[in-house]
Amino acid sequence: MAKRDYYEILCVSRGADMREIKQAYRRLAMELHPDRNPDNHEATERFKEAAEAYDVLSNTEKRELYDRFGHDGLHGQTGFSGVEDIFTHFGDVFSDFFGGDFFGARRRSRPPRAARGADLRYDLTISFEDALRGVKRKLDIAHLHRCPDCEGTGAAAGTAPEACPICGGHGQVVQRSGFMTLTTICPKCAGAGTWVATPCGRCNGAGRAQYTRTVTATVPPGVDTGMRLRLAGEGQHPESNGTPGDLYVFIHVEPHELLERDGDDLHCELTVPYTRAILGHTAEIPVVDEVVRVEIPRGVQPGDRVRVKGKGAPHVGRSGNGDLVVSVRVALPREPSEGELSLLEQIERLAAAPPERRRARKSHS
Secondary structure, three states: OOOOOHHHHHOOOOOOOHHHHHHHHHHHHHHHOOOOOOOOHHHHHHHHHHHHHHHHHOOHHHHHHHHHHHHHHHOOOOOOOOHHHHHHHOHHHHHHHHOHHHHHHHHHHOOOOOEEOOOEEEEEEEOHHHHHHOEEEEEEEEEEEEOOOOOOOOEOOOOOOEEOOOOOOOOEEEEEEOOEEEEEEOOOOOOOOEEOOOEOOOOOOOOEEEEEEEEEEEEOOOOOOOOEEEEOOOOOOOOOOEEOOOEEEEEEEOOOOOOEEEOOEEEEEEEEEHHHHHHOEEEEEEEOOEEEEEEEOOOOOOOOEEEEOOOOOEOOOOOOEOOEEEEEEEEOOOOOOHHHHHHHHHHHHHHHOOHHHHHHHHHHO
16 A cells, blocks of 8 residues: 655645644644554554654655655655554654653553664765666674673673772762752762773773674665665664664765766767758767667757656666756867868858749759
């Protein structure tokens, strides 16, 4: 089943600002919230649909991709695993909209949220040809992972973290001055409650060590500079048990010596002799893995454009291609030969003759 338009879901115009989008989502979230619609599958699905729409339209980068390419341009960057995932993702937003009481009971009833690692960024530069063809690239990603020597404790083999001698394992210290009592985070253990007396030699007590792993990024045909790929779960691992973040691959496309890109259309210039501009001409233009035949019509003028449908860049995530747009330049001889001048003078006399005389000459011949 085809996805509905995100603007239609939130009942806002495509030019809506962030305030309008937030207000529209607030209204739908209040109306469709599962606590208000128990055992109502349709309301739950619409609640998730509204959250997905808000997730995209409230994010500048996702919204630009959606406005340009529709649902196909987001490459699996949307959707939630369930209602609880929505509350986790938009916890602060819900608090801003409704206050702590409306969702507080639900949030308190859930188990503590598992730690999630940070997202990572990788800038990938590819050739113009690979951008049009699509390509697979192996990426070497530096990341932190649980140290295998100390299994994440940070303590050397045969030892273990100890209770912090400053805060006694509480993670906080209390300072009193007269009638004032001030509680602050322990400066020695930074609130952890433990400290490592003998650090692990491999990770120096951090509990995580840096590694380089290789991941494969599949770049689809038709990508352009500024687009990004999301590799779920390929980001940083959290310090404690939990899920890794995501890896975002930002695409940079090298320029081409002949072709330029405008969206999914490819543009190039073609210089033809003035005789072929007058008589017409079939040109052959190499476009990556194909030679495209371009029909230049008779009497083409300098600056005219010839469009060849479907010979441009592939549309990302959907079938079809843009167009090849050829701008024609006409080359005039700077020093024509005597023979050329003689023929041109004859052409000039013929072109200057009255129409009656021209028809007479044709019938006589």
